[in-house]
Amino acid sequence: MSDVIRLLPDSVANQIAAGEVIQRPASVIKELVENAVDAGASSVKIILRDGGKNLIQVIDDGCGMSDTDARMAFEHHATSKIKQATDLFDLHTMGFRGEALSSIAAVAQIDLRTMRRGDTIGTHLQIAASKFESQEADACPAGTNLSVKNLFFNFPARRKFLKKDSVELTHIVHEFERLALVNPDKEFLLVHNDVTLHQLLPGSLKQRVVDLFGKSLDRQLIPVSTETSLVKITGFVSHPENARKRNPLQYFFANGRNMRHPYFHKAVLSCYEELIPSDHQPNYFLKFEVDASTIDVNIHPTKSEIKFENEAPIWQILVAAIKESLGKFNAVPAIDFDSTDSIDIPVFNPSASAGFTTIPDDNDYNPFAPQSNRNTAPSKTEPRHSGLKASRFNSRSDSFSDWEKLYEGFQNADIPDIDLNIPSDLASTSATGYESVLLNKTHDDLFIPSSITTQPLLPESEPTEAPGLLQLRNKYLIVPSRNGLMIIDRHRAHVKVLYEKYAASTANAVMESQQSLFPETLTLSASQSITLDSMLDDVKKLGFDLSFLGDNVWSINALPAVAAKLNPGDTLMKMIDDVAQGTATPGSTLHHRVLLSMAHAAAVQPGQILSEAEAESLLSDFFSLPDPAYTPDGLPTFFTLDSAEIAKRLS
Secondary structure, three states: OOOOOOOOOOHHHHHHHHHHOOHHHHHHHHHHHHHHHOOOOOEEEEEEEEEEEEEEEEEEEOOOOOOOHHHHOOOOOOOOOOOOOHHHHOOOOOOOOOOHHHHHHHHHHHHHEEEEEOOOOEEEEEEEOOOOEEEEOOOOOOOOEEEEOOOOOOOOHHHHHOHHHHHHHHHHHHHHHHHHHHHOOEEEEEOOOOOEEEEOOOOOHHHHHHHOHHHHHOEEEEEEEEEEOOOEEEEEEEEEHHHEEOOOEEEEEOOOOEEEEEHHHHHHHOOOOOOOOOOOOOOOOEEEOOOOHHEEEEEEOOOEEEEEEEEEHHHHHHHHHHHHHHOEEEEEEEEOOOOOOOOOOOOOOOOOOOOOOOOEEEOOOOOOOOOOHOOOOEEEEEEEEOOOHHHHHHHHHHHHHHHHHOOOOOOOOOOOOOOOOHHHHHHOOOOOHHHHHHHHHOOHHHHHOOOOOOOOOOOEEEEEEEEEEEOOOOOOEEEEEEEEEEEEEEEHHHHHHHHHHHHHHHHOOOOEEEEEEEEEEOOOOHHHHHHHOOHHHHHHHHEEEEEEOOOOEEEEEEEEHHHHHOOOHHHHHHHHHHHHHHHOOOOOOHHHHHHHHHHHHHHHOOOOOOHHHHHHHHHHHHOOOOOOEEOOOOEEEEEEOOOHHHHHHOO
């Protein structure tokens, strides 16, 4: 039998590596911008076309490359960042694998112009699908100008699986934000289809945060700073009152590299445990500076995961630094020493003589007198202070002394006939005979059936005719069923009801809108504005009327009539976040996601107080649905605790 193991050709190896390193256009931008940073660039320009599918151009003013280096840079595992294995334990650059440029060249068409500082002539290089096409001298400015055209042109299936331009652009903007935050001292420009999305000038980290996410963050951030022998931590955290329920801004940086670190994330959340609701999270932008030999970034090709040698001590330092900043800037509840309403305790004077307290006596008070003669007693709401004068109560008794005069003249007045709709069997019965008649009435005769009408949709879990509704922790509804008890999630049940209502309203026509008297403006980030623009047609069909005012600011001119009581800004923000994060079920349409998001925003929230009538109305609508068991996104709405299980627990 012949040998079966053989080496893969370089072209095949490059294509395999490219699938791991280059996943979408955002991956290309990450690798090229990091190369520009390693080259010492002070200005980086990113020009995109069609969400990065047809063109990604990165221009920098870095050190540039010679003609030989330009050719060698696209070879597999060719790099200037490290020379030997020991260099991996002391990395000071973003790249080190030598895989990025070769992987990009394997799945795209490359056009490179570069020149070193001090040279008079540069190099123009062209590569397509790892095949060298041409290289010639070129007059170009110092630095590097690299264009990536027709990404995945030689992988039709891979290109087909790329998302819409707006979705890919959203991923690019998110990656751009991370790169811009970790390099606030550099100038960045992001242009898509000749439209400038971001133009950032060099500055501090706080200024970079404000430029990227809005001026509202300027007053929300608390500085964090500490330095020890193990780590130096700087950055910002948000005030507890500015914590977000959705889409929090959370960024970690280690030695100039963006990272994800669940362990340190929990450390930050632990500092806010008693300060924010459990379903909210704070914003944070924190930089870690440690000895390069104590971290390992060679875990994943994306280099976004970092392993720290001293994680436990850094956890404690991080928690202490954040808590110190929260306390220093009065972000934690303080003890209230206000004594405005406190009891006035006199100062002890040994020379003063003790006196006796004089309590006025009411000699006319008779506890056995009729109620009409006892109106001088203070009401329950009036304080029983010894300083109150008796005249205060006597004046009240005088005001009520002649109340019977109000009814003078009514004894002989004509009273019109009024139809009281008294049942015939009671109308002919004397007062003393009512009891015997009532005793003969059945339960159904005496009581009006519940307003909750249920159809036999759930034979095993259908509520009884008189549910005896109970609300638990303002989150669940508990009603008796034929088999025991039915526990219903209020929020999920309401989401199901509203979703079906909205879906029926938009089935055949555009949902009716209600114009706003004073249109509300909504300021978004660049990525959020892109997402909203991509879902604009579906949003308008739902009854929203939006207009773009420029600089990522939108005007909300109208709302759906069925959701007119909602906060329009919060509703749209949740819809944008849900669509951007893809929290809907696989294969669902954008229209479905928008409807579901709007239902979640309008539904009753956990902790919200509902009156008994509101809760009964919700149950009535819920059980009138053809399929109430699950929400549109597949979550159960209720479960039944059967009588056998209850008896078992109590045995």
